[in-house]
Amino acid sequence: MTEVQIIIEDLQSQNTSVVAKIVKIVGQLDESNVDDKSQEIYKLIESIQPGQKLNVAFDFSGLEYMNSKSIGYLTDWYSKITGSGGKICISGAKDNITDILQVVGITQIITCYASLEEAKTYIIS
């Protein structure tokens, strides 16, 4: 299995009904690991209580590769999070990651920030 690590960090939000998280993905997401690893994000989404909104900044600064299925999971997380009133964004993606996100049209639906600080500002509000 290709190595990948998902680190989920809490972020203090200005709004008490908002649960803000930074999800840092380090390594490569591919066919050998994405089905298993995606479950960590689904658990996070399912942990949100009624009345709460989940805002997530995906820190892709350590992400080296993502395949089409991992992009598919990303769109599914987007649908689930925004469908419940939450927000999602991406930060720090390397050029090759931004390139593949652009070619499949994800950058048209998910905001991408160059820095994590900008992403944090977006999700704590």
Add this chain to the structure above:
Amino acid sequence: MEVNNQNNEVKISVILPTNGYFLSSVRDFTKTLAQNMTGFSEKWAYRFQSVVDELASNAIEHGCRPGDEIKITFLAKKDESLVILVEDPGHGDQKFTAQQLNDMYNQKIKTFATQQFMGIRGRGLAQIVHPWSDEISFEDTETGGIRVKVVKYLKKQENSLEQSVNVSSERQ
């Protein structure tokens, strides 16, 4: 691995077991080959990583059973083109013919051209391999499998300007 040097052309074939663990090694190899033997930019080397990864993953999922092997062949012509062939043995449960795969591929291209696809699976060929290649063709093999052939020509201007999306000029 087979290497033939002839007329500035290098042919390398890789036999890969149907184990996703080896995909990262093939991606590394693809990037190294593209950067060192073709003249394509680093950006395109990364793109070829994705093209090979998507084709190999499809071949393993749809054309193989446990213990099978797929064959990936690279034909690199320095400063001209890179041809990638991925061949499965045709033992998968969800086996397609070349014609069926071609029809599905073209249908997805039409669909994705007009709407944002939000599903988890089904992007690889139409949204990644298609825009990052100049030609793609599907062929039935003697063993009942599928051979997918992708060609990308090195266009000096495109390579230097690092355009993000290439519009296909020829389809089969």
